[in-house]
Amino acid sequence: MTSSYEHHDYDVLIIGAGGAGLRAAIEAKQRGLKVGIITKSLLGKAHTVMAEGGMAAAMGNVSSEDNWKVHFRDTMRGGKFLNNNRMAELHAKESPDRVHELEQWGALFDRTTEGKILQRDFGGHRYARLAHVGDRTGLELIRTLQQKVVSMDTDVFMECKVLKLVHDGDGRIAGCVAYWRPTGEFVTFSAKAVILATGGAGKSWKFTSNSWEGTGDGHAMALWAGAQLIDMECIQFHPTGMVWPLSVRGLLVTEGVRGDGGVLRNSEGQRFMFNYVAPMFRDETAETEEEGDKWYDDHAAGRRPPELLPRDEVARAINAEVKAGRGSPHGGVYLDIASRRTPEFIRRRLPSMYHQFMELAGVDITSESMEIGPTCHYIMGGVKVDADTAATLVPGLFAAGEVAGGMHGANRLGGNSLSDLVVFGRRAGMGAADYIESGQAATSMDMSEVEAAIKDALAPFEKTEGENPYDIQRDLQEMMQLNVGIIRTASEIEDATNQLETFTQRVKNIAVKGGRAYNPGWNLATDLPSMISVCKTVARGASLRKESRGGHTREDFPKADPEFAKFNFAHTTDGGNWDSGIVTTESPLLPMPEELQALLEETK
């Protein structure tokens, strides 16, 4: 194969340097393989770094009653039973080992008085389960993995953006094509196996906790390469994002605030969450403020306060309060910890939040309430994978972390992502290594695919007049927020579907000026095809799922319908390009073994 581009060759190529990508790299490296990692930002800056609250693992250090079975049950219930039950099982069983492993690699978690890893309470988890370091757990996770990866002398390509996956002549994944952001030069990578670990897709919504990286590139590349995306309609809106000032609207306020005693109030000062406890959660939720308050000090003295229900429940309740005219001046509600805990406690337990509000909003959270509202946070949907090996339906392609689907079903519990990254990052590394050892891997890239991808990427430079990518991005974000946001309805979804066709045409009409080196307009122009593909699958799933479940709420179908609990909507394309049509099928859920079924029943 001759190529006029810079070229690199690896056994395992990992796209993404968040928790999932780094953990996969360690595993593949330990199998003696040649490993390359690509990130479009810098090593150590991926989304994972922003995670605050913690990492869920049933170690039972705080509540000795906890074990993997309860964690499994909580995860399935939180996911409204759309989850891949094998993933939920592996995750619950393996996450304690992954936490301990991080400690062996240098992570310093907060401790209990007996010197064990401290665990904190979080929404939807029956017991205190989240290992954490203050409110900067994601930083600890990524730094630990990064240091481990660096000590193993792994190649990391930074500020290098992958555009498209490349097959061999037989439909196996053989590598990818990318460009260097600093220079705009193209580069090709060939590999026996590729692991997608590109994170989420929240950047297509107006109010989002996601950074510029969350454009869903991996979701889209998998789709174009022939893999299936499932559950794309299931999007988590985190109940507590900042709503003010506008410039930081969407920025996350950790759930730890509620875990540590913070409560939600409407403009009348009422703790409204008591009015929104769904029947499924009534048995384990406090009925009065007194009962809920006792729980913080002694979990045996009362049941959990309703502020700690799963995120979708809380987000919907806030939405309803605001709609009913009981919101705060900037369209949110109040999160109050000031009246409930001492300033010293707040500053010690929630240092980042204290600084965030002080510096960005001029609000002292030790004496005032925070104004908060739902913000697009996490996409449960993703690439369909085999639980044990993280293999997708395309030979040679693996996926782990937020880009993979199935683990969280219709709704993710807080803290279950960081553990997901390391459990399935590791399994992706193992899966890729086994695949390579089986001798089935691709040996050459189809260069015509490379050329086609490069041609597409350069198209915006060929026009002198055309659309500005920033306008398209802004309009797309507004449109998705409005039509496929937290509460959906048939007419709006249909409108979104039609508008997405218009957006497709607008993207084809983009004109970019200047050179290729550090050209943010061009960078965005290469993000937009991914964003559009992802939005199309979200809108398609949202229109077909005529019920409400987890991160998908239909105003016109407000109840869950058991018929829809039997399958995931799975999307592919009919041409492998970003503007190809989307084909959707019903993909039956993995049958649940009796032992697991029994767990759900026995601990109801």
Add this chain to the structure above:
Amino acid sequence: MKTFPIIRDLVTDVSFNFEQAKKVPALMPPPMPEGGYIMFQEDVERGQEFRKCIECFMCQDVCHVIRDHEANKLHYSGPRFFIRYAELEMHPLDMNDRRDLVREEMGLGYCNITKCCTEVCPEHIKITDNAIIPLKERVVDAHYDPVAWLGRKIRRKTKTSAQDAAVQPAP
């Protein structure tokens, strides 16, 4: 800001930092006991301060040893990595010994405690007081105190030298 040349500079600087990161020998803990390690909050807190580092590298950019003498980059790792060494040295489980490395290759001696790094750190890490000064004290002890030196020789049976331990065995 002039665009291209400055950005190029930045890129080279960042790669200097990533090169330095490669030289840090990893943590070397004893085998994990059943149920996990026992460490107390007081023991982990010192290290946790250093692990707050967000790798903005402002301390590296402000340090005159790096800034004024390009040649120093060869044998000076800078404040970001001094806190990393300090964190590992103070880690309750670590069995590695990096003191020779810190003195000989990381150039701790070049630092003359101007505290500029501490002043710019957005995470308010007390780089000089809590990392560099204690590290300097430990290195000096190790080097000149014959008793400590002898002790170290003996302990080397259980402690691998920093060089040997550059790649940590997989647990």
